[in-house]
Amino acid sequence: MALDIAPKRLPVPEQSAEERIKNFNDVVIGYSIEEAVAESARCLQCKNAPCIKGCPVSIDIPGFLKAIKEKDLEKSWDIISQYTNLPAVCGRVCPQEKQCEGVCTVGRIKGYEPVSIGKMERFIADWKAEHGSKVAPKVPEQTKGNVAVVGSGPSSLTVAGDLAKMGYKVTVYEALHAAGGVLMYGIPEFRLPKAIVRREIDNIKALGVKIETNVAVGRSVTIEELQSHFDAVYIATGAGTPHFMGVPGTSLNGVYSASEYLTRINLMHGYEFPKYDTPTKESEKVVVVGGGNVAMDAARSALRLGAKSVQVVYRRSLEELPARIEEYHHAVEEGVIFNWLTNPVEYVGSETGNIVGVKCIRMELGEPDASGRRRPQEIKGSEFTIEADTIIEAIGQGPNKVLLSAFQELKLNKKGYIDADPETGQADPEWVFAGGDIVTGAATVILAMGAGKKAAEAIDKYITEKKAAGK
Amino acid sequence: MYKIISKKLVVPKEFDVWVEAPRVARHVKPGQFVIIRTNPQGERVPLTVADYDREKGLIRMIFQTVGKTTAEFADMNVGDCLTDILGPLGTPSEIKNYGTVLMVGGGVGIAALFPIIRALKEAGNKVYTILGGRTKDLVIMKEECEKYSDELLITTDDGSAGKKGVVTDAMVELAERGVKIDQSWAIGPSIMMKFASLKAKELDIPMFVSLNPIMIDGTGMCGGCRVTIHDQIRFACVDGPEFDGWGVNWNEFMNRMRQYKDEEKMSLEKYKAEMGEE
Ligand SMILES: Cc1cc2nc3c(=O)[nH]c(=O)nc-3n(C[C@H](O)[C@H](O)[C@H](O)COP(=O)(O)OP(=O)(O)OC[C@H]3O[C@@H](n4cnc5c(N)ncnc54)[C@H](O)[C@@H]3O)c2cc1C
Ligand SMILES: Cc1cc2nc3c(=O)[nH]c(=O)nc-3n(C[C@H](O)[C@H](O)[C@H](O)COP(=O)(O)OP(=O)(O)OC[C@H]3O[C@@H](n4cnc5c(N)ncnc54)[C@H](O)[C@@H]3O)c2cc1C
Ligand code: SF4
Ligand code: SF4
Ligand code: FES
Numbered sequence: 005m006a007l008d009i010a011p012k013r014l015p016v017p018e019q020s021a022e023e024r025i026k027n028f029n030d031v032v033i034g035y036s037i038e039e040a041v042a043e044s045a046r047c048l049q050c051k052n053a054p055c056i057k058g059c060p061v062s063i064d065i066p067g068f069l070k071a072i073k074e075k076d077l078e079k080s081w082d083i084i085s086q087y088t089n090l091p092a093v094c095g096r097v098c099p100q101e102k103q104c105e106g107v108c109t110v111g112r113i114k115g116y117e118p119v120s121i122g123k124m125e126r127f128i129a130d131w132k133a134e135h136g137s138k139v140a141p142k143v144p145e146q147t148k149g150n151v152a153v154v155g156s157g158p159s160s161l162t163v164a165g166d167l168a169k170m171g172y173k174v175t176v177y178e179a180l181h182a183a184g185g186v187l188m189y190g191i192p193e194f195r196l197p198k199a200i201v202r203r204e205i206d207n208i209k210a211l212g213v214k215i216e217t218n219v220a221v222g223r224s225v226t227i228e229e230l231q232s233h234f235d236a237v238y239i240a241t242g243a244g245t246p247h248f249m250g251v252p253g254t255s256l257n258g259v260y261s262a263s264e265y266l267t268r269i270n271l272m273h274g275y276e277f278p279k280y281d282t283p284t285k286e287s288e289k290v291v292v293v294g295g296g297n298v299a300m301d302a303a304r305s306a307l308r309l310g311a312k313s314v315q316v317v318y319r320r321s322l323e324e325l326p327a328r329i330e331e332y333h334h335a336v337e338e339g340v341i342f343n344w345l346t347n348p349v350e351y352v353g354s355e356t357g358n359i360v361g362v363k364c365i366r367m368e369l370g371e372p373d374a375s376g377r378r379r380p381q382e383i384k385g386s387e388f389t390i391e392a393d394t395i396i397e398a399i400g401q402g403p404n405k406v407l408l409s410a411f412q413e414l415k416l417n418k419k420g421y422i423d424a425d426p427e428t429g430q431a432d433p434e435w436v437f438a439g440g441d442i443v444t445g446a447a448t449v450i451l452a453m454g455a456g457k458k459a460a461e462a463i464d465k466y467i468t469e470k471k472a473a474g475k
Numbered sequence: 476m477y478k479i480i481s482k483k484l485v486v487p488k489e490f491d492v493w494v495e496a497p498r499v500a501r502h503v504k505p506g507q508f509v510i511i512r513t514n515p516q517g518e519r520v521p522l523t524v525a526d527y528d529r530e531k532g533l534i535r536m537i538f539q540t541v542g543k544t545t546a547e548f549a550d551m552n553v554g555d556c557l558t559d560i561l562g563p564l565g566t567p568s569e570i571k572n573y574g575t576v577l578m579v580g581g582g583v584g585i586a587a588l589f590p591i592i593r594a595l596k597e598a599g600n601k602v603y604t605i606l607g608g609r610t611k612d613l614v615i616m617k618e619e620c621e622k623y624s625d626e627l628l629i630t631t632d633d634g635s636a637g638k639k640g641v642v643t644d645a646m647v648e649l650a651e652r653g654v655k656i657d658q659s660w661a662i663g664p665s666i667m668m669k670f671a672s673l674k675a676k677e678l679d680i681p682m683f684v685s686l687n688p689i690m691i692d693g694t695g696m697c698g699g700c701r702v703t704i705h706d707q708i709r710f711a712c713v714d715g716p717e718f719d720g721w722g723v724n725w726n727e728f729m730n731r732m733r734q735y736k737d738e739e740k741m742s743l744e745k746y747k748a749e750m751g752e753e
Pocket of ligand 5: 691693694696697699710713
């Protein structure tokens, strides 16, 4: 097929690797208007638009791209904002290569790259914030009912924004001192600037949503209080409880979970110590265990904190790496060293209880396991030691427990997550809806948002019917 | 919000404050704590709720100044507001009628012990309390603890009040008098809790201790507060802070408390310089 469009996407300007490892600023600089207009012209405006189906919140992608091509950026924003309350976030952190861009028609043609959808979404959101018209949104009357939302991550923010638009009075409760969930405490500044998260949260507040921080539901507010004050409750408390491998030496000083490491840096601004009060340690030799986004974020953060060497140990190979490919490439460019098919067996400590090294073993891939991936097996006698003064484990997380332990009647599934209808988010008891990582286990921002979207509709239906029945 | 209603210096470097925190006051139980921040760039610091007034929506905290955050809290005045208070956090103490209980407190840990003493007394227990300190003036809340104890013993290192010696000496004394203890608690400096636990094990008395590792979120999300109890990793902020004292890996626990020593010192010095002190 001969097409009169450029086969390659327009490269997006980025900070150079040497420059960016010295700061925590956004790695990607983003398209200029001219570049965005040029890139949008690569969209074929497919009738069947597979990209829309690839997007968990079904953004009208050809629609917003066409508006960019026509240089009507305000209209492009209007289209996007019908579907998502967090476009600047999604445009930055969605695993686009597996979603909208993964099914883009252009990308399926040999020698062609898919349209740069994610980068265009972020372009519009950032443009709107800087240059767009600033008409305060109409705050709908809050007459349809009262909804409480537990947690303030992307799933909660989506449900809250959508319900507010429908005319509900929404109160979001967040345990930490800042709203945003993983967007604030987990994903680093250089991938997702916190000012942008705050900006998108302010947009949601402008719809009349009330956000109360320092409220741990189940402790500061009881489940009974929620039930008596609200018509329905949406729970999206996330999967943040870090797992540890449990190898000897796990409690040595200098061994962190990625959650702790990243929380110190992001939520507490440890990289600005002592201007901010929470310290981080200066490390020279850092070893990160794991291969997901969380591991990449920890490794790249360690470099920016001044570590001389950062090595990732991952028990499978590059092919199985769960991290976004863009993050992997960025990590390699920045100098992170990858040890494939390697697993730690022991953390070695000094007499004073500080970590000095990690004993690892080489692995080989055997038969596929339940997840379909080939299972890594230890190669006997292949142990070796990597010197390290900091170890960061990023091997996965479990459900957050504060709420679950206070809510015994809530039905959970076998893995300990909330048992909720995948279509509506409705849980048992029926006045409870749930979504995001606390239902699926650690997943993605956009899936958490998708769950929030569906739940908002289901909650609206539930409350409307309940009120009609006079209950 | 979180306004300081009263503030008192109890002994050098220890302050007794009442602060507005209605949600905490409404729900807090003995053994639970809050996390506070003193400024918008501040560290999250855990403090035990030493008392509460549910009607007025107030909580009481008794704290010792050790580093930057507690120094800054100490410099705040009645009418000032804390930036954040989150709570109540942690699993409450197991309050029931055990029969006879022994309550061992030291230093600022006495503040955390007090509401547990009161609740156990109200639950019908016979209560023996041992309070220890280096010297007379450092043993706080004597009258309050005495009010809810059947017998109060005091030990000081220098003999300026009660018996000269340490709290474990008083534990032995009670045992020698034939007092049979069904359950005990020890809250105070790590080193005191360690030796009290060892002694309790020797005397075959079950003992809870309240561990105070370095915390960040306080909601089970970072794992920084992990402690090893009977060879298992537990998170003090959600699984604790109270644990079976017999099972604590004390060396590991005390070592982890030293993790940020240099950074903490730097932070305190910077604060003092800014405040024009020393
Ligand atoms: C380091 C890291 C990097 C990631 N990178 C990516 C990425 O690049 N792309 C991507 O798509 N996804 C990424 N993810 C995953 C993504 O962030 C999550 O899937 C998503 O944030 C889940 O959203 P959520 O709304 O379910 O909950 P969370 O974002 O987990 O938010 C839950 C919130 O609930 C609060 N809470 C918990 N219990 C209570 C309670 N009892 N009362 C009140 N509040 C409570 C928590 O404090 C938290 O703020 C990453 C995750 C991490 C940790
Ligand atoms: C559950 C719990 C309840 C507590 N209750 C009380 C209380 O009622 N009254 C009271 O005075 N103190 C209490 N503490 C200890 C108190 O949190 C620390 O003294 C405080 O965090 C020190 O902060 P800082 O900035 O002033 O000192 P920093 O400069 O941060 O630290 C100085 C020293 O204090 C220790 N420390 C640091 N952070 C902590 C921490 N999070 N927890 C314990 N020790 C720490 C370290 O050994 C450190 O070297 C409690 C701690 C926990 C975990
Ligand atoms: S939200 Fe994510 S999946 Fe949907 S269009 Fe944007 S980048 Fe693609
Ligand atoms: S699939 Fe690709 S080319 Fe087709 S409409 Fe979507 S973005 Fe445009
Ligand atoms: S303080 Fe973070 S898990 Fe306990």
